[in-house]
Amino acid sequence: MARDTRSLRTSITAKALSLLPRHWKRLLWERLIRLTLAAAAVVSVLTTVGIVSVLLFEAVLFFQEVSILEFLTGTRWTPLFASQHFGILPLITATIITSAGAMLVALPLGLLSAIYLSEYAPDPVRRGLKPVLEVLAGIPTVVYGYFALLFVTPLLRQISPNVSVFNGLSASIVMGIMILPMVSSLSEDAMRAVPRSLREGAYALGSTKLEVSTRVVIPAALSGIAAAFILAISRAVGETMIVAIAAGQNPTFTLNPFVPIETMTAYIVQVSMGDTPTGTLEFKTIFAVGLTLFLLTLMMNLLSQYVVRRFREEYE
Amino acid sequence: MAAASPDFRRRMTRRQWEGRAFHGLCLLAVAVALAMLVLLLVYLARQGLTRVSWEFITSFPSRDPDQAGIKAALLGSIYVVAIAAVVAFTLGVSAAIYLEEYAVRNWRSRIIQVNITNLAGVPSIVYGILGLEIFVRTLGLGRSVLAGGLTMALLVLPIIIIAAQEAIRAVPPSLREGAYALGATRWQAIWHLVLPQAMPGILTGVILAVSRALGETAPLIVMGALTFVPFAPDGPLSRFTVLPIQIFNWTSRPQAGFHEAAAAGIIVLLALLLTMNAAAIVLRNKFQRRPEG
Numbered sequence: 001m002a003r004d005t006r007s008l009r010t011s012i013t014a015k016a017l018s019l020l021p022r023h024w025k026r027l028l029w030e031r032l033i034r035l036t037l038a039a040a041a042v043v044s045v046l047t048t049v050g051i052v053s054v055l056l057f058e059a060v061l062f063f064q065e066v067s068i069l070e071f072l073t074g075t076r077w078t079p080l081f082a083s084q085h086f087g088i089l090p091l092i093t094a095t096i097i098t099s100a101g102a103m104l105v106a107l108p109l110g111l112l113s114a115i116y117l118s119e120y121a122p123d124p125v126r127r128g129l130k131p132v133l134e135v136l137a138g139i140p141t142v143v144y145g146y147f148a149l150l151f152v153t154p155l156l157r158q159i160s161p162n163v164s165v166f167n168g169l170s171a172s173i174v175m176g177i178m179i180l181p182m183v184s185s186l187s188e189d190a191m192r193a194v195p196r197s198l199r200e201g202a203y204a205l206g207s208t209k210l211e212v213s214t215r216v217v218i219p220a221a222l223s224g225i226a227a228a229f230i231l232a233i234s235r236a237v238g239e240t241m242i243v244a245i246a247a248g249q250n251p252t253f254t255l256n257p258f259v260p261i262e263t264m265t266a267y268i269v270q271v272s273m274g275d276t277p278t279g280t281l282e283f284k285t286i287f288a289v290g291l292t293l294f295l296l297t298l299m300m301n302l303l304s305q306y307v308v309r310r311f312r313e314e315y316e
Numbered sequence: 317m318a319a320a321s322p323d324f325r326r327r328m329t330r331r332q333w334e335g336r337a338f339h340g341l342c343l344l345a346v347a348v349a350l351a352m353l354v355l356l357l358v359y360l361a362r363q364g365l366t367r368v369s370w371e372f373i374t375s376f377p378s379r380d381p382d383q384a385g386i387k388a389a390l391l392g393s394i395y396v397v398a399i400a401a402v403v404a405f406t407l408g409v410s411a412a413i414y415l416e417e418y419a420v421r422n423w424r425s426r427i428i429q430v431n432i433t434n435l436a437g438v439p440s441i442v443y444g445i446l447g448l449e450i451f452v453r454t455l456g457l458g459r460s461v462l463a464g465g466l467t468m469a470l471l472v473l474p475i476i477i478i479a480a481q482e483a484i485r486a487v488p489p490s491l492r493e494g495a496y497a498l499g500a501t502r503w504q505a506i507w508h509l510v511l512p513q514a515m516p517g518i519l520t521g522v523i524l525a526v527s528r529a530l531g532e533t534a535p536l537i538v539m540g541a542l543t544f545v546p547f548a549p550d551g552p553l554s555r556f557t558v559l560p561i562q563i564f565n566w567t568s569r570p571q572a573g574f575h576e577a578a579a580a581g582i583i584v585l586l587a588l589l590l591t592m593n594a595a596a597i598v599l600r601n602k603f604q605r606r607p608e609g
Contacts, residue, residue, distance in 0.1 A: 026501060033503050034418055040410030041419070044432050044477065047470050051442060054449040112345030120339055129346065131597070136353055138589065140531025142560040143360075143582050146567045150575055151359050177352045184349075208335040231437070238439025240534035241560075245567055265441050265534065272444070272538040278453070286538075290445045294438065301437035 055294055058287035065281055071288060077251035077267075079285045080276070086285065088292060090251040094261035097168040098175060098243050099236040101257060105176025106232055110183025111225070117184065118191035119213045130185065137181040145245030148174035153246060166248030166260035175242050179232045186231065190224020191217050223311035227304040234300035238293065240265035264293045360586075364579025372580055376546045377562065381573025386581050388545040389562035392461065393530060395549050396558055399465025400472060400529045405522055407469070408476030412518075415477075416484040417506055436474035443471045444538025452539060459540035462552040467539050468532065472525035479521020483514035516599050523596040527589050533560035559585050 063071070066086045074087015113133065117126050153170040156163045163169065194217050202212045218225065248260030249270050262270070268286045276282045320328075375385025411428075419425035447467030457463040487510050495505035536558055543565040545557040559581060566578035 030501050030503050034414075037410045037414035037418060040407045041414040041428055043407050044411060044435060044473060045428060047435060047446070047473065048431050050450055051438065051446050054446055055442075058449070109345045109348055112342045113349055116339075116342035116346050120342055132353070133346075133349055135593075136349065138527060138531075138593065139356070140533070140560055140585060140589070142531070142533045142564050142567070143356075143586070146563065146575075146578055146582060147356050147359065149567060150363075151355075177349070180349055208331050210335040210338040211331070213338075234437060238441065240439070240441045241564065244534075245564065265439065268441055268445070269534060269537055272540065273543070286445065290442055294442050297437060297439055298434065301434055305433065 051294065055287055055291040058284055059291045062281070062284040062288045066288075075253040077262075079282050080271075080274070084281075086288075087253075088264075088289065090253040091262060091264045091267055091289065092292075093253060093255055094168065094243075094247065094251070094263045094266075095237055097255060097257055097261060098172045098239075098247060098263055099233055101168060101172025102175035102179060102236040102239075103229070103233060105173055106180045106183050106236075107229065109176070110180045110228075110232070111187055113180070113184040114187035114191060114225075115213050115218075118188045119209060119217060130188075133181045133184060135181075136177060137179075137185075139178070141178065141239060141241040142245070144174045144178050145241045148242055148246035160258070163258045164248070164260050166246065166250070167258050168243075168247050168261050169257040171243045171245075171247040172257065174246065175236055175239055178239070178242070179235050182235060183228050183232050186228030187221070187225045190221035190228065193224070194220040220313050223308055223313065226311070227308045230300050230304035230307065234297045234304070237300070238265065238297050240269060244269040264289050268293075360579050360582055364576055364581075364583050367576050367580035368583050372577075373584065377544060378546075381566075381571055381577055384566070384574070384577045386559060386562055386584060388548055389557050389559045389581070390584070391548045392464075392541070392545065392556035393558040393560075395461040395552075395556065396464045396468055396536070397526055397529050399462060399552075400468035401522065401526050403466060403469035404472045404476050404525060408473050408521075408525075409480050409518060411473075411477050412480030412484055413506060413511075416481055417502065417510070432474050432477050436478065440471055440532055441534040441538055443467055444535030446470065447535060447539040458553060459542075459555055460553040461549050461556045464536050464539055464541055464556060464558070467535055468529040471532065471535060472529050475525040475528060476518075476521050479524065480514070480518045483517025483521070484510060486517065487513045516602055520596045520599045523592050523599070527592045527596075530589060530592075531560060531585070533558075533564055536561060537564075 071086050071088055073089065074085055075089045076085035076087050077090045078085045117129060121129065148170045149166075152174055153163070153165065153167065156167070156170055157165075198216055198220060199212050202216045207215070243263045244266040247263060247266060249262050249266060250260040251262040251267065252259060254261065267289055271283065271286050372385045373390065374387050375383065376387050377389070378384040415425060415428065419428070444467065447463060447470070451457045451463035451466050452459055455463075457466075491509045491513065492505045495509050496502075500508070541561055542555055542557045543561055545555065549556045563578045563581045563585065566574040566581065569575075
């Protein structure tokens with residue numbers, strides 16, 4: 001018993017003696033950890049810096065040989081042919097066709113689904129349905145590409161013989177299905193954030209559910225819904241595999257959804273799959289196209305964040 | 317009610333019918349979305365289910381569609397996803413801890429935050445260009461599984477950071493305060509109390525990130541993964557292909573036999589994704605049931 005007490009006392013003394021350097025060691029350790037963690041946070045900033053500088057650096061080299069004016073206004077895109085033309089407009093129109101088509105599918109279906117989930121569905125139904133709808137967003141895009149090319153396109157060709165094997169229509173329908181859950185989920189979140197009291201006030205005035213949904217809830221949630229739409233468009237513009245598989249690889253300056261076209265993303269895939277040597281002017285086109293794509297989607301993402309911040313209705 | 321004018325009653329009936337029609341329309345939209353999902357799955361099953369077999373999983377690709385298998389692609393996918401998961405988990409959780417527990421709310425931390433939000437919206441193909449220039453060419457890793465894994469790590473990093481931040485933010489401050497009161501340092505409180513509490517939420521985010529990496533095709537094509545690989549990756553610098561690229565390759569061929577192989581590959585891919593998402597849901601439920609601290 002006495003021995004125990006003594007050994008305890010010596011160990012306490014030992015501890016007290018070593019307390020000062022240990023304290024320093026611990027402080028140092030804490031500093032080190034803090035620095036390491038901060039470095040990890042900086043990696044995300046470096047990623048952005050990397051993306052911007054890689055795209056800018058190579059695109060500047062590209063624009064030393066091709067005028068920006070020709071790039072932005074030319075209607076012929078034939079960098080891989082003997083007679084080279086570098087007008088990006090055919091890739092832009094293709095991107096517009098597929099994204100606009102996708103939105104024509106995703107916008108009404110997504111918004112109506114969101115209204116159903118937020119205003120009509122009983123709670124257990126909503127909780128069951130939402131994850132099932134989100135499965136659509138989790139399916140890899142290459143799977144949608146397969147579905148578009150081998151199921152939807154043959155179906156469309158049976159309906160109309162004008163539809164080519166590769167076409168913008170099939171790709172945009174399937175892409176619409178893919179981004180539908182994004183529209184419905186984000187819109188539903190915005191609608192559910194509208195306070196109950198607003199709805200109850202409208203019901204007390206004798207409104208039907210339709211009137212409450214369309215004249216109270218949607219206007220109140222409009223900033224969130226608009227932001228969801230813009231994000232969905234940005235997603236459609238950047239989507240690659242569906243259009244690379246189903247829309248074709250023909251940069252045609254057209255707005256016809258039945259013929260083969262080539263979007264910006266599909267072009268980047270085409271060059272990457274081919275045997276174009278890196279460092280050539282042909283290869284540098286992917287950086288110019290990539291930069292255009294990056295700036296377009298960045299603008300839309302920023303616009304979406306701005307819409308949420310600027311036009312949010314606050315009910316506090 | 318008896319006093320209601322016939323005019324009012326007529327309009328009321330019309331409004332009620334409009335309401336019912338709108339309800340029907342909303343239901344229809346949900347039904348269309350669900351029908352597309354069912355259609356997609358049934359079509360894939362009919363096309364590819366007969367081709368899924370142990371032999372299909374353990375064979376290398378072949379010029380004969382009936383002999384072709386996904387061994388190389390599956391192993392390539394596992395390598396890429398494993399590298400991406402380890403790197404993105406380490407970086408992502410560290411960054412989230414820094415932003416939530418250390419960073420002072422000033423312009424610097426705001427820039428990092430805005431930057432992460434925007435990175436999440438960058439098209440995946442742009443990450444492929446980044447990977448090609450930085451990992452493949454500048455760092456000289458070549459078109460290897462390591463370069464592919466690192467590219468994917470950057471792609472999923474924002475997903476993990478955002479999920480980890482939310483999980484850490486949900487840990488009640490009283491826990492940290494209790495630890496500080498007992499003399500713990502900041503890191504001791506984080507390591508022993510905050511992280512264990514936040515881990516289910518963080519892991520849910522990691523699983524979502526991994527399933528994203530598993531399904532991505534475009535960045536790896538741009539980065540220069542191969543399409544025909546008759547060998548298993550034998551190290552971090554080995555050339556490789558992944559399951560989605562193999563599916564893309566088979567889909568693009570004209571022969572129906574390859575389309576069946578593509579469908580079978582898709583079934584394997586979806587089965588993997590489903591397993592992971594089920595795990596994420598189990599984790600999330602565990603997370604949500606946790607009593608308030």
